Amino acid sequence: MKNVRSTVVFCLLAAIFAAFALSGCSNAKDAKDTGGAGGKDEQVKLVFWSHQADAFIKSYRSMIDQYEQDHPNVKIDFQNYPYDAYNQKLKASFSASHPPDIAEVFGTWVPEYSNNGLLAEVPDGESRKEEYFEAPLGGFMHDSKLYGLPMEYNIENGGMLIHPQMFKDKGIAYPLSTWPELVEAAKKLTVANGDSLKVKGFDFASGDNITFTFLSFILQQKGDYWGENGHVNFQTPEAVKAMTELKNLIVEDKVADLTTFGGQLDTSDYFFKGGSAMAYRGPWTIATGLDSYKVNDFEYVPVPSYTSEPPFFAAESGWGLVVSKKSKHAKEAWDFINYVTSKEQLRKWNLDTFTVPAKKEVASDPDFVKENPYMKTSIDILEYGRWIGPIWDRDYLFKQINDHFQLIVAGKITVEDGLRKIEEAVNTSQDQHK
Structure with a gap:
């Protein structure tokens, strides 16, 4: 369903923030499209935005460094912005048609983008849904399709x-x-x-x-x-x-x-x-x-x-990762997100950032609670969480x-x-x- 109000807001924000949004965004001059991560010759540049949180940034940078070592043809330009300005900058970049390839977004923000056709659908979304608890997924869903993968389970009660x-x-x-x-x-x-x-x-x-x-x-x-x-x-x-x-x-x-x-x-x-x-x-x-x-x-x-x-x-859907539909390197972008959301990497990220796992196999890992015993109370009730709704x-x-x-x-x-x-x-x- 077309969101008229959102469209108007996007346009107004574009006029205000366009110059700011264009800085650091990917474009055709940055890289050639190899058609898939892991190519040997041509270089791919992915622009990745997140909000500023020290533990988040440190963990993301560690994963980026390892991914770039394993994929020498991929360069990830990681940029982060103060939380208070971040969502406005995202809106401006999307409305100006120069969004980052990958964006960290809070789940309650996602419908404004997915409903307007601005996000790429998660490959194999149907099977990926089964990997996560219900509540974290809710905000990333639109018309039964998945438009992002949650990094955490945003829980305030229990x-x-x-x-x-x-x-x-x-x-x-x-x-x-x-x-x-x-x-x-x-x-x-x-x-x-x-x-x-x-x-x-x-x-x-x-x-x-x-x-x-x-x-x-x-x-x-x-x-x-x-x-x-x-x-x-x-x-x-x-x-x-x-x-x-x-x-x-x-x-x-x-x-x-x-x-x-x-x-x-x-x-x-x-x-x-x-x-x-x-x-x-x-x-x-x-x-x-x-x-x-x-x-x-x-x-x-x-x-x-x-x-x-x-x-x-x-519960609301917390922080997660999405790919812009405008990205010229969506396949590579999803490959990076698949790496970040693998059990080993996501487990480390949740421990580094003191966040609750959204992925079932991480939450059920007994070693996770051993390393962070304070999390046991929350993990024990994750199955009872219900998405707050639309x-x-x-x-x-x-x-x-x-x-x-x-x-x-x-x-x-x-x-x-x-x-x-x-x-x-x-x-x-x-x-x-x-």
Whole structure:
């Protein structure tokens, strides 16, 4: 289906960013098309873009060096850009018809490109789908076809950071088995300081986790949040119960608050500073504690399901690799991506970047957990992940849920009115993108 709004945005961005986008892009003068990687005489140049993240860049460069040694006729021009500007630069390059051959993209960005026919389909896509978990693949799919391969499983729910000493001091055993047990433990672990909280018993109030926990609570009740025609449906008993539970954690149970919500620091930063006993956050935050805060007196443990059902959760598709349909060297580009996503290389990349494996054979490798034991909690629940669904504007969805959650907690609107307003706003956005 043609995305008119996306097309207009692409054109506007092209006018603004065209000069910037043209720098470093591949063109016909850079190389001759050999028709396949591994040719002996003619040289092929592939331009590869990624966002700036030290661990990612270091791991990519290592794989590029090895690949170029094994394929002396292929030269990979690896360029990376600050995250805040990267997606805009990608849009500009694609709209100016000078995109990189290979691009690292976040899964929620992909539909804007795949729906407009700008990406090359993954060769042998049907068989490749079976290699990955469902949730990471979702964003890379369009009309049942695969347009990229995920490098990670972007998971924000299912595990939490805890301070074992705080549990010991209160005589609380862990891991916790049920949701009521978690709430009761959180109450005991909370330390009040007048009207504020010195130590939050269960800090879940981050920009990502409010939304993901809300959606996961719906799934754990055997509910759904998708209606017809690409619309969300938050007018269900499951949605009302889920949002009410989140409100109660702050209003009635008083195990968390919104005093630091939207600030410069993440909930995990406050946790590592001793500001919470339990922090509901993705496993990527573990590296922050170990590397930035230099602490190791914490654990990453399972969060029990809200119901007696398995701990189903919603997840976005994370970082992955795509090939431009404009690439003159698509065959070589896919050969490089196949190398990067082979079990050996992808396993190393996931370990280097502290990311959760999207590929089943990497996640099931017992040596992976031995080398990074903090990952066990997340890996144990990957089968329960469900792709978040076809949200056109991810940031708008999250903003609507977060903004209305704050109003609900403040008592300015009811749970039911908040959910209705969220649904109306998101569905209007969905319709505008059709």
